[in-house]
Amino acid sequence: MDTADSLERAQMVGTVGVMMAEMARKISTAAAVWRVLGEEMGKEVPVFAALGTTGHEGAAYTRMVVVRGVDAKQETVWLSSHCGAQKVEHLRLHPTAEVVIWLPEQRMQIRLRSNWRVIDGAVTARMPGLKGVRMRAWDQHSAATRLMFFHPTPMRPLDAKGLRALKQRMEMAGDVQMQTMPPMEFALLVGTVERMDVLRVAGSIHERWIHAKGQRGWKSERVTP
Ligand SMILES: Cc1cc2nc3c(=O)[nH]c(=O)nc-3n(C[C@H](O)[C@H](O)[C@H](O)COP(=O)(O)O)c2cc1C
Numbered sequence: 001m002d003t004a005d006s007l008e009r010a011q012m013v014g015t016v017g018v019m020m021a022e023m024a025r026k027i028s029t030a031a032a033v034w035r036v037l038g039e040e041m042g043k044e045v046p047v048f049a050a051l052g053t054t055g056h057e058g059a060a061y062t063r064m065v066v067v068r069g070v071d072a073k074q075e076t077v078w079l080s081s082h083c084g085a086q087k088v089e090h091l092r093l094h095p096t097a098e099v100v101i102w103l104p105e106q107r108m109q110i111r112l113r114s115n116w117r118v119i120d121g122a123v124t125a126r127m128p129g130l131k132g133v134r135m136r137a138w139d140q141h142s143a144a145t146r147l148m149f150f151h152p153t154p155m156r157p158l159d160a161k162g163l164r165a166l167k168q169r170m171e172m173a174g175d176v177q178m179q180t181m182p183p184m185e186f187a188l189l190v191g192t193v194e195r196m197d198v199l200r201v202a203g204s205i206h207e208r209w210i211h212a213k214g215q216r217g218w219k220s221e222r223v224t225p
Pocket residue numbers: 048061063064065066067079080081082085086087088154155
């Protein structure tokens with residue numbers, strides 16, 4: 001490649017870089033990050049995340065989850081799970097936990113430190129005002145996913161006899177139950193976000209912002225990546 005070619009190529013790369021920077025979504029305020037999240041939730045593809053929790057022995061646990069909703073006004077993020085799952089036990093014990101979202105198209109990692117509330121059947125029985133929000137979340141789940149909530153408590157040893165019983169139970173759960181009310185075990189996990197750590201891994205200098213919720217609203221700071 002001669003000098004003229006190299007210069008042309010460098011110019012092209014520069015132009016593409018500028019175009020990408022112009023197209024890149026703004027992340028310098030918490031409101032901008034909520035907008036990015038809202039847009040992602042509007043797309044066909046599910047938004048996957050890793051949820052980290054702390055167990056009773058102080059150890060860290062992480063697993064994949066589907067982000068079921070975000071509410072920019074309430075500053076909340078929603079997940080769902082079986083209320084017998086370990087993550088739910090952990091969140092009841094240590095309600096402050098981080099969920100990490102990777103948005104491949106945006107080349108963006110969004111870490112949301114949140115305060116979690118578990119809304120299962122027992123909670124809505126005590127607080128009927130929360131029935132609607134849990135019901136709306138249930139309605140969003142596919143039939144196949146709903147069926148999972150009719151499983152017995154997760155993390156119990158499963159031998160051949162237990163597996164047969166589980167299959168029978170699944171057959172009996174049937175469409176009627178799935179289409180009406182969520183079982184008691186269906187837990188909506190609502191995280192009120194108190195800190196965002198947002199990293200865009202594009203360009204030669206990665207962009208990282210910390211947005212922290214204080215008494216006077218969100219405070220934002222760009223930090224070294
Ligand atoms: C792509 C993917 C998405 C998942 N989404 C969820 C989810 O939304 N909720 C959930 O409880 N488990 C989900 N799981 C299963 C969890 O990762 C985990 O294995 C299970 O919930 C048990 O976790 P726990 O024992 O730590 O509670 C998902 C797994 C994968 C691979």
